[in-house]
Amino acid sequence: xxxxxxxxxxLEEAVDIKNGTKVSPRVTRFKIADVKAxxxxxxxxxxxxAKALGxxxxxxxxxxxxxxxxxxxxxxxxxxxxANPAFYRELAEH
Numbered sequence: 001x002x003x004x005x006x007x008x009x010x011l012e013e014a015v016d017i018k019n020g021t022k023v024s025p026r027v028t029r030f031k032i033a034d035v036k037a038x039x040x041x042x043x044x045x046x047x048x049x050a051k052a053l054g055x056x057x058x059x060x061x062x063x064x065x066x067x068x069x070x071x072x073x074x075x076x077x078x079x080x081x082x083a084n085p086a087f088y089r090e091l092a093e094h
Contacts, residue, residue: 033070033078035063042081042088052092053077 016022039049039060046060053060053074062068070078081088 031079033063033075033082035060035070035078038078038082039064042085044088044092048092052088 013022017024035049039046042049044052046057046064050057050060055074059068063070069075077091081091
C-alpha cells in the first residue's frame with residue numbers, strides 16, 4: 001500500500017468515525033498545556049513562540065488567556081516541549 005492509499009484509507013476511516021458508523025480504536029488525550037508557563041520557562045516572547053509553532057501571535061494569546069485550548073498537533077507539540085524544552089529550540093531553528 002502506498003502513501004496515498006494509506007492516506008485515503010485514513011480519511012475514509014475518519015469520516016466513518018465522525019458519522020458514527022465506526023468506533024475509533026484509540027483516543028489519545030493530552031493534558032491542556034499551560035502555554036504561558038511554558039513560554040515563560042523558555043524565556044521567549046509570544047511572537048517567537050508563534051513563529052516556532054507556525055501559528056499566529058493571536059493564537060498564542062488566546063491559549064494563554066484560556067479563551068481557546070491547543071488541540072490536535074499543537075497539543076501534542078506543546079506536551080513534547082513541556083517534557084523536553086530542548087525540543088522547542090529544535091523547532092525554533094527550522
